[in-house]
Ligand SMILES: Nc1ncnc2c1ncn2[C@@H]1O[C@H](COP(=O)(O)OP(=O)(O)OP(=O)(O)O)[C@@H](O)[C@H]1O
């Protein structure tokens with residue numbers, strides 16, 4: 105089945121988001137759609153799936169023109185979409201989610217047995233054995249939920265599958281599983297439209313690549329014609345250095361120290377971060393990286409062990425105390441933990457200042473504006489509600505919100521998730537700048553090259569314990585060896 | 600695969616769901632009540648006392664089952680108490696003591712309640728009014744009708760229809776069976792119909808439901824229609840108990856807030872999307888047991904006080 109979108113335009117409240125976009129996807133092909141945050145990628149996918157109706161333009165499937173007034177029409181026409189934000193019901197089972205809106209009916213009643221059988225068959229087909237159709241989604245890991253999303257798309261018998269940043273929330277080895285899965289889809293003749301900010305997987309998967317900029321199509325080329333730097337230039341409009349900002353050459357005193365930190369998912373963690381240092385935390389999904397950060401931040405405090413800030417023991421028993429003590433944390437899940445979605449950009453950006461540092465709120469406002477400009481926020485203005493921002497721009501607001509508080513210790517959990525290459529470089533520079541000004545940074549990032557590129561030292565966690573420390577510039581193999589608990593290469597870290 | 604089918608069919612969902620806690624609490628409270636009353640020389644677990652509790656529970660149970668569906672859909676209904684008064688009057692006035700008019704009376708009540716539910720649902724979905732405000736508003740409109748047209752009980756239901764309120768099959772009141780039938784039908788609706796699944800989806804996350812192709816507006820409206828129908832059935836039951844219609848029978852009984860309390864006690868999340876009917880039934884029984892226990896204790900104290908007085 106082939107898909108052809110032609111001349112698609114869309115605006116929201118008079119603000120143009122898509123301008124005359126053409127795009128076609130052939131059966132068995134992966135067509136990658138790339139562009140900066142706010143370029144209009146998700147909007148185009150939503151037009152394709154009937155969530156939004158285009159102001160102009162046509163959608164044709166196998167040459168036949170179609171209009172999708174709602175998501176159901178698109179499903180019926182064989183189009184399935186995996187949205188950038190999860191579209192699962194956490195309280196329901198896998199099978200109930202997979203068949204949501206299309207529950208099989210026998211004699212007037214939902215055939216729950218058939219539903220679970222069909223789901224089990226689909227899970228088996230894509231090689232998922234970690235959970236069954238009756239598992240409650242809330243209890244699954246993020247990666248497993250992503251698998252459920254894909255199964256949900258497959259269950260519609262879709263011939264055209266559009267995926268909006270399906271790997272944004274996945275760890276490296278899970279990305280490999282997903283790319284395999286995508287290849288298997290195309291082998292079955294399914295047309296895949298693939299949105300991502302991650303260069304390696306784009307080049308690994310895509311047959312053709314379309315670049316979107318400011319809502320207009322820049323070009324469509326075959327992947328073979330393109331090199332990553334060229335693609336980046338097309339997206340950002342300027343060449344971008346492929347290097348990370350230079351590492352620090354000297355550090356200050358120890359700013360953050362954890363001694364024997366123990367919490368439900370982690371035990372006996374010893375860790376120091378010096379002023380000016382960026383320490384990376386590596387580990388597989390479930391190794392306790394997020395738990396470590398949340399414990400330091402007082403969100404789920406340590407049950408045993410000590411935390412010292414600038415050499416003084418502190419009890420960070422709640423986020424409020426941690427913030428007041430100068431600790432900031434950019435959380436992994438921006439929608440659930442990072443933003444008040446119905447409030448404006450300004451209100452969100454100033455939330456921490458207003459809540460904890462009343463007196464600095466006035467000065468902070470100007471600083472926040474600078475920060476938002478530095479990370480290149482694209483919004484209709486500071487009054488725009490955050491929920492209308494593109495995914496990557498939401499992440500930028502979260503970053504600004506925490507940096508505005510001028511913390512001594514900055515905890516970053518996947519800070520660049522879902523943000524485009526240009527903005528990523530800006531965030532890297534920003535983090536480095538903050539470190540140079542004396543901040544201690546502890547950063548979790550599932551993209552290993554990025555983690556290695558940014559860190560002055562890497563702490564690797566394995567099953568809740570510190571498996572080892574690696575110096576700057578360690579190889580991916582070293583990190584993975586420690587993270588998987590194999591052959592522990594003990595490397596002395598120079599202090 | 601057969602093993603899977605087996606597991607699906609026999610999975611003890613009751614024991615693990617959010618309702619489990621409420622049933623356990625109910626058991627404990629009953630034991631406690633029995634212990635207290637026995638210790639004071641009474642006899643708690645008599646058939647008379649249990650039946651008394653059960654029949655008082657019937658009306659609240661029926662309303663609360665409907666309320667469960669509204670709440671699961673992420674909504675709620677504050678108009679039920681007024682609707683109960685209205686439907687008791689419709690039943691009594693249409694029947695007017697004539698056994699031949701029982702069926703038209705019941706149909707009129709069901710039609711009127713369905714209409715109210717439809718209005719509730721449409722105001723919430725089409726006019727985008729918050730459920731709290733919308734159903735309170737509709738409730739106040741009904742209140743206005745009641746106040747302008749009635750001063751007290753009116754109409755009469757035939758003796759035959761009163762048997763719904765008083766008859767028993769063996770030891771069990773017919774009305775309790777009615778409540779259980781309503782609860783069973785609601786559970787079947789929620790777990791085994793598409794619309795029921797969609798109620799959970801809409802209550803869990805409207806946007807997710809919409810993106811998955813669920814007809815969200817229709818689902819919310821349907822949840823409200825069912826909720827109002829349940830209130831109508833409760834109105835019928837109360838009319839048969841009273842022998843007439845009474846404008847304030849619903850509000851005096853506090854069915855609006857108590858039904859919501861029972862639903863929440865039963866483990867259904869007020870925000871919607873999680874919970875079920877079984878918990879609500881336990882919640883209703885729990886409220887009834889507590890109520891009954893307090894009644895007995897207060898009566899006891901009153902008794903002692905009046906005996907001590909010379
Ligand atoms: N419902 C809406 N109302 C108003 N503006 C919207 C709405 N949806 C999207 N926009 C705007 O449209 C623009 C494009 O957003 P879109 O989500 O398509 O970007 P994107 O390319 O997917 O970005 P990202 O890489 O960050 O996900 C953004 O500026 C966004 O603010």
Ligand SMILES: [Mg+2]
Nearest residue numbers: 146188494495
């Ligand atoms: Mg997007």
